[in-house]
Amino acid sequence: MEGYEDVSPLPLDTGFKDELCQIMYTDEYRMVVGTARALMERREYSERAKELTGRVIDLAPAYYTAWNYRFDILMHLARGNVELLNQELEWIDEVTLNNPKNYQIWSYKEAVLKNHPSPSFKRELPILQLMLDEDTKNYHVWSFRKWCVLFFGDFSHELGYTESLLERDVYNNSAWTHRMFVLKNTSPSHDHVLEEIEYVKGKIELVPQNISVWTYLRGLYENFLNANYDDEIIQFTSTFTHGVEEEDETDVNVEIESSCALEFIAHVYALRGGAMTRKAINAYKGLATKYDPIRKNLWELKISRVTKS
Structure with missing residues (x-):
């Protein structure tokens, strides 16, 4: 050779x-x-x-x-030769475009950046955007983006970026997950969390049957508000369940807008306990028998736990 x-x-x-x-x-x-x-x-x-x-x-x-x-x-x-290290980063970018789901590339890039005397997050943003434009749910790229945010200590681009992705696809669970990652690492103020709840409610109104958004909403309350679900969020949620959780027997003629909402409100009532336990059980029974019977065993397990608590 x-x-x-x-x-x-x-x-x-x-x-x-x-x-x-x-x-x-x-x-x-x-x-x-x-x-x-x-x-x-x-x-x-x-x-x-x-x-x-x-x-x-x-x-x-x-x-x-x-x-x-x-x-x-x-x-x-x-x-420590910056020019040589920059050339290597450019070479990695070329390889990455041809191998978007090869995890070795991202581990290698992390190692190079750690040994670079003047690494730049700004340099990494275009290739990350290009990769996620091609596949918005590429786990390897999202993992590397999280690593970059922590490594550079720069969260300034992230909420705006996830908003742009969610405008394109409100079902993008990767974007919702990244958004929660940002909030967990930036200690948002109480007012910011309340603003975020309003943002999420708007997305729920667009597509009520979207488990990603309901899970994110639950994460806001449990990570930043000590799981203190207020009456306002219960009232908001009930607009999608049409009061099924209020009845001891599920009315087979009632069509709810979101089984995700029914699961959410069941969780809230289970946390409240006491007189609310009955409503939690009603909601879980509705899920088991009519609105999400494919996960019947899960709902029956939750009923048994609520009953014992």
């Missing part, structure tokens, strides 16, 4: 006679990976070794050993 004539590629086969299933490597793969393994064995941390790891990663993006070797090479070559 040109540029590596002095290197004898290591074999990739195990050499076991009774091997159950031998992997059919291409000649190119054997040559490239075998040469890279030989360089690893001799611990060569050179520019040509780094270039070769790029070829290995191009052939096998999930080959974590190649990623580890490349990082060791980079640390030996860079030694």
Whole structure:
């Protein structure tokens, strides 16, 4: 292989006679990976070794050993060299676009940023937006974005960004989850939480049967308001359940607007206990028999717990 004539590629086969299933490597793969393994064995941390790891990663993006070797090479070559580290970040971006769900990429990028003398969150935002525009629920990208926010200590972009995503798709659970992550890490004021509740109520009115929004609403009360559900939120919720929770027997003719709302109000009444226990049981019975019977066992379990409390 040109540029590596002095290197004898290591074999990739195990050499076991009774091997159950031998992997059919291409000649190119054997040559490239075998040469890279030989360089690893001799611990060569050179520019040509780094270039070769790029070829290995191009052939096998999930080959974590190649990623580890490349990082060791980079640390030996860079030694705080900002230009070289920036070039590496640009290379990572190119690889990322072709492998959006490869978690090794994001772990590698985190390691590079940690060793960069002047990392920039602003630099990362365009590639993150591009990746999430292509797949708004890409778990790996969201995880990396959370890491960046904590690493750089910059939450200023996040609420506005999630709002833009929720305008496009109010069902985007990843955006709702990220929004809660931001609030948990920024200690919002009481007034801010109340404003957030109003924001959520508006989204619920758009699509009442959206479990993501109801879960987020519950998170606001339980994370920031000590689970003190006020009468106003109960009244708001009941507009979607049409009073089913008030009746001991579920009226089969009543069509509610949201089983998520009925689950929410059942939880609230169960927390209140006392005279409200009956309403919680009624709501759970309604879910079990008519409005969400596919999870009948769950609702019956909750009824038994409420009854015992």
